[in-house]
Amino acid sequence: xxxxxxxACLAHDTGPLHAERxxxxxxxxxxLRDAFPAxxxxxxxxxxxxxxxxxxxxxxxxxxxxxxPAARVMLDPDTVLSPASAEAALRAAGAAVAAVDDVVRGDAxxxxxxxxxxxxxxxxxxxxxxxxxxxxxxxxxxxxxxxGLERVAIADFDVHHGNGSQAIFEAEPRVQFLSSHxxxxxxxxxxxxxxxxxxxxxxPLSPGAGSTAFRAAWHEHLLPALExxxxxxxxxxxxxxxxxxxxxxxLQLDADxxxxxxxxxxxxxDRHAQGRVVSSLEGGYDLQALRECSVAHVRAxx
Ligand SMILES: [Zn+2]
Numbered sequence: 072x073x074x075x076x077x078x079a080c081l082a083h084d085t086g087p088l089h090a091e092r093x094x095x096x097x098x099x100x101x102x103l104r105d106a107f108p109a110x111x112x113x114x115x116x117x118x119x120x121x122x123x124x125x126x127x128x129x130x131x132x133x134x135x136x137x138x139x140p141a142a143r144v145m146l147d148p149d150t151v152l153s154p155a156s157a158e159a160a161l162r163a164a165g166a167a168v169a170a171v172d173d174v175v176r177g178d179a180x181x182x183x184x185x186x187x188x189x190x191x192x193x194x195x196x197x198x199x200x201x202x203x204x205x206x207x208x209x210x211x212x213x214x215x216x217x218x219g220l221e222r223v224a225i226a227d228f229d230v231h232h233g234n235g236s237q238a239i240f241e242a243e244p245r246v247q248f249l250s251s252h253x254x255x256x257x258x259x260x261x262x263x264x265x266x267x268x269x270x271x272x273x274x275p276l277s278p279g280a281g282s283t284a285f286r287a288a289w290h291e292h293l294l295p296a297l298e299x300x301x302x303x304x305x306x307x308x309x310x311x312x313x314x315x316x317x318x319x320x321x322l323q324l325d326a327d328x329x330x331x332x333x334x335x336x337x338x339x340x341d342r343h344a345q346g347r348v349v350s351s352l353e354g355g356y357d358l359q360a361l362r363e364c365s366v367a368h369v370r371a372x373x
Contacts, residue, residue, distance in 0.1 A: 072107075072373055073173060075166035076100055076185040077115040083159035083188055085151040086143055090319060090356040091201040096187050099352060102362035103185065103369055110369070111179075115166035115186060117158075118209055122168055125212035126205060126239050128196035135160050135203045146198045156188070160203040163188055167210035167306075167351050174304065174347040175218045181337075181372045183309075184351040185365075191233035191308045191353050192258060200231065200258055206351050207306045208239045211246050214304050221245055224302035226293070226336055227252070228329070229310025229353040230320040232261030232273065236308065241267035247300045249293045251285060253278055253313070253322050272296045278321040282328050285313070294335055301343040305336060311355030311364035319356050326360075326367040333371035348372060 081093040103110060123132055134146065136157045143153045163186035170182035190207055192200030207225055214220045225240075227233040227250040237260070240246040247270045252261050254275035261273040274288040297305075311329065313322035340348045350372065355361045 072369070073111045073113060073170070073179040073182045074103065074185055075113050075115040075170060075182065077162035077166070079155065079158040079162045080187045082155035084143060084153035084155060089151065091187065091189070094358060095355065095361055096185060098358040098361045099185050099365045102366050106366045107369060107373070115162040115184070116169050117161040118164035118168050118204070122209055122213060123164060123204060125216055126195060126208045131196050131198060135198060149200055150198050150202070152203070156203060160188060162186065163190065164204045164206045164209045167206045167349060168213045170349040171210045171213045171218070171304065174349055175214065175220070180346045181348045182350070183369055183372060184349070186352055189310070189353040190235070190351065191227055191229060192231070192235045194235040194238045202235065205235045205239060207308055208236050210349060211240070211306055215245055220303045222247070222300060222302050223304045223306065224249065224297055224300055225306045225308060226297065227308035228313065228332060229308050230313035230317065230322050231257055231310065231354060233308055234258045234260040237261070237265065237267070237271055241271055244268050244270050246270060247297070247302065249297055250274070251276060251288045251293060253280070253320050256320055276322060279323055281323040282325065285322065285324055285328055286331065289332055289335065294339065297339050302340070303344050305340040305344050305348045307336060307348060307350035308353045309350045309368055310353030311361055314355070314357060314360035314364055316357040316360040317355065326363040329364045330367040330371045333368050337372060
């Protein structure tokens with residue numbers, strides 16, 4: 072199994088008190104290197120302008136790539152652009168694109184992208200929620216446009232709703248977006264009534280819901296929808312902030328829940344997608360939880 076990361080992802084400087092900090096990525100990559108010595112690590116390439124423009128507006132590329140701030144600037148109360156952020160954002164999106172190329176060409180079956188900034192809140196034209204470019208949306212567009220796939224699914228188990236991924240694809244029937252998330256919580260979207268063109272399925276969970284409700288949401292609603300969609304490629308928005316240790320949410324999962332869900336997702340990918348899974352790190356703000364959950368997730372991908 073392959074993994075992408077890049078040193079530039081550590082240089083995206085959100086400031087001393089920000090939850091989305093370089094230590095997160097250091098914790099994930101160190102834990103994975105310890106647990107899986109045979110994992111094949113590669114440096115992420117940059118996404119190209121053309122790849123980004125399939126899902127993003129020129130105005131967002133201008134903001135992220137051409138602002139060239141001398142110091143940190145706040146794009147919104149949560150989202151920071153630092154001098155090194157453009158390079159990190161290009162590598163984070165480029166990792167997912169390269170991973171899609173790998174699995175579609177049969178170069179790898181499963182790929183994990185250990186990157187930051189995360190992506191799933193970024194909309195077509197707006198960086199938000201710690202996200203600059205929508206890494207997996209760019210990757211899904213690569214699968215459709217470059218490789219001609221007709222059914223690409225994004226499974227998002229981050230504790231926050233992937234509003235950006237949903238908004239980008241809500242009128243695109245070739246992409247299915249499935250999400251469990253805590254509600255109420257940032258960004259206050261992801262109600263069950265949000266269905267796109269029938270390609271969106273949201274299961275909001277109450278604070279404190281815990282393992283049983285989380286597994287039921289996937290077992291009864293989200294996994295059957297994924298199975299029925301028969302994806303040719305499965306992308307996973309892998310946020311680990313639903314863990315009980317996480318300081319930003321209250322969903323109370325543990326590492327076993329991520330292992331279970333990843334196993335279920337892999338089984339569906341094996342049935343319909345030749346086993347092709349690309350997973351990209353989204354949230355997760357407790358370092359110990361990040362270590363345990365990323366290892367549990369990758370073990371189930373292997
Ligand atoms: Zn999150």
